[in-house]
Amino acid sequence: MEAAGCPLVLGLDVGTSSVKAVLLEGSSGEVVGSRSRDTQAEVESECGPQGKEQDVSRIIRALQDCLAALPKERLKNVTRIGISGQMHGAMFWKTNQGCHWIDSENGHVFEPKEVSHLITWEDSRCNTEFLTSLPQPQSHLSVATGFGCATIFWYLRNSPDFLQYYDAAGTIHDYVVSMVCGLQRPQMSAQNAASWGYFNTRSKTWNIDILQGCGFPVSLLPDTGDAGCVAGKTSCEWCGIPKGTEVGIAMGDFQCAVYSSATESTDAVLNISTSAQLTFSMPEDFQPQDSPSPGEAVAYFPYFEDRYLAVAASLNGGNVLASFVRMVTQWIAELGVTNSDCDIYAQVIKAALSQNDTHIRVCPMLFGERHAPDSLASVSNISEADLSLGHVTRALCRGIIENMHSMLPSDRLEKSGVKRIIGSGSALARNAVLKQEVERTFPFPVIYGRDVDSAVGAALVMVKLR
Incomplete structure (x- = not known):
């Protein structure tokens, strides 16, 4: 104290x-x-x-x-x-x-x-x-x-x-x-x-x-x-x-969130809450071009001290899972059974944890993407053997992470000097399946438990102000 x-x-x-x-x-x-x-x-x-x-x-x-x-x-x-x-x-x-x-x-x-x-x-x-x-x-x-x-x-x-x-x-x-x-x-x-x-x-x-x-x-x-x-x-x-x-x-919540958690210049931060972001800091001398690159999944956000963050900002994160849970809840209600979204969420994650793999492919872009606003969600590669709730939920979680990976692939992170990923955000914190899929997809050590907190970041910036 x-x-x-x-x-x-x-x-x-x-x-x-x-x-x-x-x-x-x-x-x-x-x-x-x-x-x-x-x-x-x-x-x-x-x-x-x-x-x-x-x-x-x-x-x-x-x-x-x-x-x-x-x-x-x-x-x-x-x-x-x-x-x-x-x-x-x-x-x-x-x-x-x-x-x-x-x-x-x-x-x-x-x-x-x-x-x-x-x-x-x-x-x-x-x-x-x-x-x-x-x-x-x-x-x-x-x-x-x-x-x-x-x-x-x-x-x-x-x-x-x-x-x-x-x-x-x-x-x-x-x-x-x-x-x-x-x-x-x-x-x-x-x-x-x-x-x-x-x-x-x-x-x-x-x-x-x-x-x-x-x-x-x-x-x-x-x-x-x-x-x-x-x-x-x-x-x-x-x-x-x-x-x-x-x-x-006033500062950007995203930049302050990164500031609160990335302690090393070789850290990448993966935050999955309502939406999802994967980011790392660019070198001091980096300057973006003066015109937009339509269709480019990675944007460069101003950070602090004239530096930039490379950011893959997806509109599809925990909100997609929330929509899936609401759909399941509604289907159950139509069958005459009432249950809360919270209970259903716990059950679908439990079911997914019982399935280590699935052949189903889910494209999770329910809300489009800024670089591809007309994109839609889809499900493919369905077989009778993969129709369980666990398979579908596992595939949805995998799709969310693979979508992030497609926007900012591992080889690009490696070439940029990234050594580890800081995993954070409310959706990632409460979902063990998402964590498993992060570790399956990205070949880096993943550190959890370090809160990405915009309010803390905003205060830290002012602490260091001279």
Whole structure:
């Protein structure tokens, strides 16, 4: 336990379904407090099932509930705050009217005001036809549905009055930084800007000329800066955190997650939660090209200190298993038997563990892929001998891992100097079959139990800030 009055660093992560707050002791980096809350923020979209939107007020309430659950005497010792969150999502607000501050049971807190819903990274309103109609970015990253700039383009063409109502935009965590610091203009890290699209990571500038030529409202784009820099200071006391506390520019949750777990430059990190990512750090002198490579499965995300991560980011991870379990549960219900998803999940994994191998082949791309948006899931090589629940579940888990391997093969990892894989994420942690398939597919030692934690990573970045 830290000594009385010892400086602490607060890490916050604003995730897709939950938020988390951690306290780190400033000199050792030891976690001395942690709280998380589900946001339950999803709301219906006017776009129908393609639209994925969340209520910002519910997210902020969950975030401030997390802070209020931490010991007040520790919050008084917070000297820095690092914030991460979902990179691609977009929300809009009115400058100087984005929130109002109140005294509540959680202390001095802010409530969103004059804000839009958060359109999340899962949003799929921008179909392939729409995306191909957009101008080519001057960036090494392609633009996909759910990216901030693609979402703004969609509103520009389908609901321009919506955009005219607001004068600021950013990710949900950019919004939090702006509100607690009272910023006149939002600031966005290069990590988040690259994930919005139309941002050149070499020059660290938006593609202003390209966007203006299409009538894009460039005034909505935030100012940009480097991840790990200070964006401002808290403009007033916040949930017991002192006024004047340094707040870092909001960072990408993926980069912070990797930062929390990869201790060596030769580590690759495989994270399987709702989606799945496999990544490793590129050499210091690496620079990506200035134009996208359509169909390329590996993208290069800005990391820290001008370095890049090579990332195979799949949209198909634990969500595919969850869909499979829901399907089985529904089939059982239609036969007159009621059971919970949790019970069914445990049973299907138990069945798969009883089958060491299978001939069934499952292509798990139920949700497509950013590099192949029109791809679909499929099952093949079915024989009577492989029809058991165990065979099918084993094949599905194998398919998820083999899909990751096809995006970033072992030989490429070896050539890049990778020596081991850090395995993490909620889906991987609870699924012994996935672990077996990782070890079967990748010829590297796999280390488990080292949590990939974006909130911890965000705090660690601020601990090391000088």
